[in-house]
Amino acid sequence: MSQTAVIHEQMAVPQPKQHGKPGGFLAHTNIFTGLIGGVVAAGVTYFIGDKLVPWGTQNADFSQVGLNALVFCTFVAWVIGFMAGIGAFAGPIRWALGHDLTHDDAEYMAGKGQGRMKYWKYTTDHKVVGIQYLVMALVLFGFGGFFAMLIRTELGATWREVFDPNFYNSLIGTHGIVMIIAMIIVVAGPLGNFIMPLMIGARDMAFPRLNALSFWLLFAAVPPLVLNLVMGGIRDGWTVYQPLGTQAPIGMIGYQVCIITFAFSTGIAGVNLITTIVTMRARGMTWARTPIFIIGTLAAAIMGLVWFPMFQYAQLLAASDKVIGTSFYIPQSGGSVWLYENLFWLLGHPEVYVIVVPATAGILELMVVFLRKPLFSYKMAVAGFAGVVGISAVVWVHHMYMTGFAPQAGYPFMLSTELISIPFGFLVLVMLGTLWRGKAWNRLPMMAVYAVIFDKIIGGITGVYLSDVPVDQYMHGSMFVVAHFHYMLMGAGLFAAMGVIVYWFPKMTGRMFDERIGKIGFWTAFLAFQVTFLSMFVAGLQGMPRRVLQFDNAFDISNWISTIGAYCIGIGMLIFLYAVITSWRNGKVAPSNPWGAKTLEWQTETPVPLENFPVLPVVTSDPYGYGIPDPYLKVEEELDQDDNETVGAR
Amino acid sequence: MSAQTSPALYPTTGEPVAVNARRNRLGLWLCIISDATGVVALLIAYMYLWSLNVNNAWAPKGKNHWALDWPFWAIVAGTVLGTICMWWGVKGIAKGHTGRLMAGALLSSLIILVAFVGQIIQLSTFPFGPGDGAYASATFWLAIGTAIHLSLLTFLTTAIVGRTRAGRITQENHSHARLVAMWMTYVCVAALLGAIFTTVMKESPNSNAPTFGTFQN
Ligand code: HEM
Ligand SMILES: [Cu+2]
Numbered sequence: 001m002s003q004t005a006v007i008h009e010q011m012a013v014p015q016p017k018q019h020g021k022p023g024g025f026l027a028h029t030n031i032f033t034g035l036i037g038g039v040v041a042a043g044v045t046y047f048i049g050d051k052l053v054p055w056g057t058q059n060a061d062f063s064q065v066g067l068n069a070l071v072f073c074t075f076v077a078w079v080i081g082f083m084a085g086i087g088a089f090a091g092p093i094r095w096a097l098g099h100d101l102t103h104d105d106a107e108y109m110a111g112k113g114q115g116r117m118k119y120w121k122y123t124t125d126h127k128v129v130g131i132q133y134l135v136m137a138l139v140l141f142g143f144g145g146f147f148a149m150l151i152r153t154e155l156g157a158t159w160r161e162v163f164d165p166n167f168y169n170s171l172i173g174t175h176g177i178v179m180i181i182a183m184i185i186v187v188a189g190p191l192g193n194f195i196m197p198l199m200i201g202a203r204d205m206a207f208p209r210l211n212a213l214s215f216w217l218l219f220a221a222v223p224p225l226v227l228n229l230v231m232g233g234i235r236d237g238w239t240v241y242q243p244l245g246t247q248a249p250i251g252m253i254g255y256q257v258c259i260i261t262f263a264f265s266t267g268i269a270g271v272n273l274i275t276t277i278v279t280m281r282a283r284g285m286t287w288a289r290t291p292i293f294i295i296g297t298l299a300a301a302i303m304g305l306v307w308f309p310m311f312q313y314a315q316l317l318a319a320s321d322k323v324i325g326t327s328f329y330i331p332q333s334g335g336s337v338w339l340y341e342n343l344f345w346l347l348g349h350p351e352v353y354v355i356v357v358p359a360t361a362g363i364l365e366l367m368v369v370f371l372r373k374p375l376f377s378y379k380m381a382v383a384g385f386a387g388v389v390g391i392s393a394v395v396w397v398h399h400m401y402m403t404g405f406a407p408q409a410g411y412p413f414m415l416s417t418e419l420i421s422i423p424f425g426f427l428v429l430v431m432l433g434t435l436w437r438g439k440a441w442n443r444l445p446m447m448a449v450y451a452v453i454f455d456k457i458i459g460g461i462t463g464v465y466l467s468d469v470p471v472d473q474y475m476h477g478s479m480f481v482v483a484h485f486h487y488m489l490m491g492a493g494l495f496a497a498m499g500v501i502v503y504w505f506p507k508m509t510g511r512m513f514d515e516r517i518g519k520i521g522f523w524t525a526f527l528a529f530q531v532t533f534l535s536m537f538v539a540g541l542q543g544m545p546r547r548v549l550q551f552d553n554a555f556d557i558s559n560w561i562s563t564i565g566a567y568c569i570g571i572g573m574l575i576f577l578y579a580v581i582t583s584w585r586n587g588k589v590a591p592s593n594p595w596g597a598k599t600l601e602w603q604t605e606t607p608v609p610l611e612n613f614p615v616l617p618v619v620t621s622d623p624y625g626y627g628i629p630d631p632y633l634k635v636e637e638e639l640d641q642d643d644n645e646t647v648g649a650r
Numbered sequence: 651m652s653a654q655t656s657p658a659l660y661p662t663t664g665e666p667v668a669v670n671a672r673r674n675r676l677g678l679w680l681c682i683i684s685d686a687t688g689v690v691a692l693l694i695a696y697m698y699l700w701s702l703n704v705n706n707a708w709a710p711k712g713k714n715h716w717a718l719d720w721p722f723w724a725i726v727a728g729t730v731l732g733t734i735c736m737w738w739g740v741k742g743i744a745k746g747h748t749g750r751l752m753a754g755a756l757l758s759s760l761i762i763l764v765a766f767v768g769q770i771i772q773l774s775t776f777p778f779g780p781g782d783g784a785y786a787s788a789t790f791w792l793a794i795g796t797a798i799h800l801s802l803l804t805f806l807t808t809a810i811v812g813r814t815r816a817g818r819i820t821q822e823n824h825s826h827a828r829l830v831a832m833w834m835t836y837v838c839v840a841a842l843l844g845a846i847f848t849t850v851m852k853e854s855p856n857s858n859a860p861t862f863g864t865f866q867n
Contacts, residue, residue, distance in 0.1 A: 096813070099816070274676075317787075
């Protein structure tokens, strides 16, 4: 007990007893022990379940609880075994025994002195977790993008069937949910973890061990989902509506276990992000001085934290219907499919904002830096995010207009959905006001700003059509809906994510991004995106339903165009990926503040040291002090002359 | 020791323990909010299916197959009692009585363990199986939810005993015990809501039940 440790070269802090070497059990674990643990646990569970218990044998009484229960237990065993193998349970056990971490333990767990191995371990440092999330997101986009190419191949080959229809439907569902997960994590994961603590001047996240936990839970959640494709598939789209979900083959259980696990991951990440932002901002960083990206991340984390459990329980009850024979969604025995749809969309709609809000906030951050102007009306931007968070809770029924659920509810929900345009309008005004008479420094991140504004207009306006009940009668379930949400998710979400990742790339990797190749990839993907999805609007307006692989010849031409466009998106993305990989491996070494930006993350050195800042920063002004608030106005007033040259920012 | 004069410091970050405690408390509140959404999802499921009575299949088949009320309330009572014991211990350690925390946490963990076992017994003795209609499904899941909460509490209360024994919970630094007590209070509320729902909403109010998915008229 009398031992002390010197922390940040400042003070001697009394330490608890050191149990064993620093790191304890975690010194012996890594992803490989995790994989072994998971596979062994799953294998043993399957073997015992299959051989000793009459589960595997599907007799009449056990028809429902037979194979389903076996598969469910096997997947759950995989998740638990993996988490045990990588050492996730060491923390709680040590805590219960009173073997608290010492400073040395904490430093080991943050990856000190482990070189690259730290990326393969249960590492708590927020910078490591951020990189892990980035790579994970790229892998998921790889899967999802590959599935998209297969889908477009089927739809483009109008003269023949390429895939078995059931497999095709499973591809659609898997593509959808993989992309949704990837989009949920792509900004809040890498940037929320790596950049956010730096940006607020903190040494780490509030709960470093929960940070590792949230990433590795995500990692464990993915294999059950992807395996569904070889287990009969999920044939009813990413929303897996009931009662098809209950009647589906065992692949559905992979989906369910994935979502249940992923929900824990997002919940934990949400707790961590919110607590960090609320309690760990640097001295002097009042709310009004907090960068807008932080506010957006906070807004997204709140929505995810509050609403994700609805989705989790929707899947938990769905799994229960399959595994223990309950009847939440089975009408014959008193269940209701509308219950599922309500629980699903209670998260489902807020979740689309979980995706666009951090991306939008990131775009605002880019505009400030590349226009060298303060954010136009910071308060309005905050109000916009707050409004989106609030109203997003009361719009979910716009996905259910045509399901027969409470037709009278359509109009109030149409109103609330269209009301969201007001806070969204605030954000658009902030963007326009910031752009107004700005002198743009047109680097790749700034190009993402233009791209996103363009896509968001199209996605937003088509959304307003869809929220109109009479219009939705014709549009619902058509390719028009598919084009709408791709404009939002991919056009506004993914292109924004590409922009912000390029912007923070030098801080995260220590290398400059190769913008020459990156731009080629970015613009190829962007233009091809317009070709693909504008043409999909046409197919939708002509009446082509979504999720079908055989359709009338009338839709041939628009599908050919979409398929060609999609292949070109694929090529553009591959070029962009090439730029990411080559820049990361041997790009030019980055200075600590290549953009001359004012926020805190750029003020520390690159590569960022383990404790982030040698001395914690103190904030004395808002982060956007580029010149005077509206240079032109002030100058015009005072000098009564137009003097663009001298005050032109940058 | 120097720790007497300066405020107690958190060993891994060197911050005062009070700073750490405040942060943990916010984290706990957020966990409660998130968990509560899940509980609300179960309550919505219960109430929704109760009010619809689809295909007249809310009630379990056969007469008088509703679950007994008293086991729900007994489990709530146990949880509340365990929580009170924990708070009693926490108030004690705040005044410096380590023994009182030890006694409170020990009692609490035993009572919670009994409540957990009771919950398992209730689950296995319902007069219906999970497949006996919507009421059975919803009731099973309210009980399973409480069982999960109680199993977690068994771990947490035992851990507080362990930590007190190891001398990790002291008058200056007892926030972990307090957080566990707060979480227990939330679990009481969740269990209470479940008990109220199952007690009050039995027979569905909808006698004109809609027919769905049966292909009959
Ligand atoms: C101006 C704001 C928006 C409005 C008014 C709006 C409205 C709608 C409506 C009414 C539907 C239902 C269409 C139907 O199924 O018949 C819909 C579908 C959808 N929207 Fe939006 N939306 C908006 C923004 C967004 C954003 C920002 C995203 C995502 C980032 C998004 C993603 C989706 C998705 C994924 C679906 C389809 C879900 C499915 O059935 O698979 N929307 N939107
Ligand atoms: Cu929506």
